[in-house]
Amino acid sequence: MFEHLGWRDAADDIIKAVEQTIGEKIVTYDFARLMDGATEVKCSEFASAIVDRL
DSSP, X not given: OTTTTTXXXXXXXXXXXXXXXXXXXXXXXXXXXXXTTOEEOOHHHHHHHHHHTO
């Protein structure tokens, strides 16, 4: 959506934060069951982890 609005920097920051969070294996159940050593969190905790990385 941010890309559509022309806010490329905001979009890039969000993408990086999501990639970093998943890279640190902080994920929800659907990903955790597919990853070794993942930390399973609730959706709200996943969102908070992403915000922490912005």
